[in-house]
Amino acid sequence: GAGVSQTPSNKVTEKGKYVELRCDPISGHTALYWYRQSLGQGPEFLIYFQGTGAADDSGLPNDRFFAVRPEGSVSTLKIQRTERGDSAVYLCASSLDGTGEQYFGPGTRLTVT
Amino acid sequence: QKEVEQNSGPLSVPEGAIASLNCTYSDRGSQSFFWYRQYSGKSPELIMFIYSNGDKEDGRFTAQLNKASQYVSLLIRDSQPSDSATYLCAVTYQGGSEKLVFGKGTKLTVNP
Numbered sequence: 001g002a003g004v005s006q007t008p009s010n011k012v013t014e015k016g017k018y019v020e021l022r023c024d025p026i027s028g029h030t031a032l033y034w035y036r037q038s039l040g041q042g043p044e045f046l047i048y049f050q051g052t053g054a055a056d057d058s059g060l061p062n063d064r065f066f067a068v069r070p071e072g073s074v075s076t077l078k079i080q081r082t083e084r085g086d087s088a089v090y091l092c093a094s095s096l097d098g099t100g101e102q103y104f105g106p107g108t109r110l111t112v113t
Numbered sequence: 114q115k116e117v118e119q120n121s122g123p124l125s126v127p128e129g130a131i132a133s134l135n136c137t138y139s140d141r142g143s144q145s146f147f148w149y150r151q152y153s154g155k156s157p158e159l160i161m162f163i164y165s166n167g168d169k170e171d172g173r174f175t176a177q178l179n180k181a182s183q184y185v186s187l188l189i190r191d192s193q194p195s196d197s198a199t200y201l202c203a204v205t206y207q208g209g210s211e212k213l214v215f216g217k218g219t220k221l222t223v224n225p
Contacts, residue, residue, distance in 0.1 A: 033212065042117075042201050042215025043157065056210035091156055098211050101147065104156045 002027065004105030006092050012111045013082055021077040021108045023092030031098035032075050034067055035059075036088040037107070043091055049075060050098050082112045115140045117204050119216035127224050132189040134219050136202030139183070146178055146185045147213065149201040157201055161187060192223040 005024045013019050025032050031050055035043035045059040049069045057067075064082075069075040079086055089109050093102040116139040126132045134148075145164050149157035163169045163176040163185065175188040185204075189196055199220045203213040 031211070035213075040217065042203070042217050043213070045212040045214070048210050048212055056212060059212070089156075093213075095211070100145075101159055101162050102211075102213060103159060104149075107156045 004092055004094050004103055006090075006105040006108050008108060009106065010109045010111075012113060014113055015082060015084060017082050019079050019082055019110065021079075021090050021110070023075045023077070023105060025073065025075070025092070025094030026103060029094035029096055030072065031095040031102075032069060033093045033095075033102060034075070034077050035091045035093065037091055038088045046077070048098070055098075079110075082110075084112045086110060087112045115204075115206055115214050117202055117214050117216040119200075119202050119219045121217055122220040123222055124219055125222045125224060126192050128192060128194060130192050130223075132192045132196065132221055132223070134187040134189075134200050134202075134221065135184060136186065136216055137184045138202075138204045138214075140204075140206055141180070141183065142207045143180075143183075143204045144207050145205045145211075146176070147203040147205075148174075148176060148185075148187045149203060149215075150196075151199045151201055151218065153198075189221075192221075194223050194225050197221060197223050 034046040037043040048056040052072045064080045067077045089107045092105045148161040161176040177186045199218040201218045202216040
């Protein structure tokens with residue numbers, strides 16, 4: 001079946017602009033996670049959704065970052081007033097019910113110039 | 114601060130050899146343990162998971178977990194050049210919402 005999909009695959013934006021990154025999880029998976037990965041580092045947790053609600057947003061670095069999952073499927077990560085330090089690969093993962101294995105999408109490479 | 118430590122490598126082995134990748138974690142409350150493979154420019158791919166002490170085998174891969182010593186390892190038998198990648202160890206913690214805490218990864222090169 002189809003895996004996790006993410007769009008766009010690449011996003012270049014100017015400092016100060018607003019961006020939205022989209023994630024479509026594996027069909028039937030209720031748990032959805034956002035991570036970001038910088039070069040040479042492992043992925044770093046941002047936020048976890050169980051259904052429509054954010055069950056854990058402790059990894060969001062500041063209030064410029066926000067994520068939604070209004071219908072319990074597709075999720076959008078929103079970044080306001082982007083900074084050069086936000087440049088990274090943003091990864092989305094899903095799991096069946098939040099208690100097991102997580103499967104990652106291909107990621108969105110965000111570059112802030 | 115919950116930490117997962119891996120030797121960054123690079124680890125270089127000849128084709129056909131056994132590659133051994135190690136990972137230690139700081140919190141005894143750790144519940145689940147995962148190994149992901151990440152090719153350059155690609156996203157992490159789940160290759161093994163282990164929840165109980167002992168060994169778990171899947172094809173050429175064996176995951177080993179020792180909770181008393183707080184380490185988990187991955188053995189790759191009959192290493193192939195296609196196994197060349199960065200291997201990420203990830204851990205979840207009790208009460209931690211199942212979020213994965215990753216190490217920085219070990220870069221493995223299998224030489225033909």
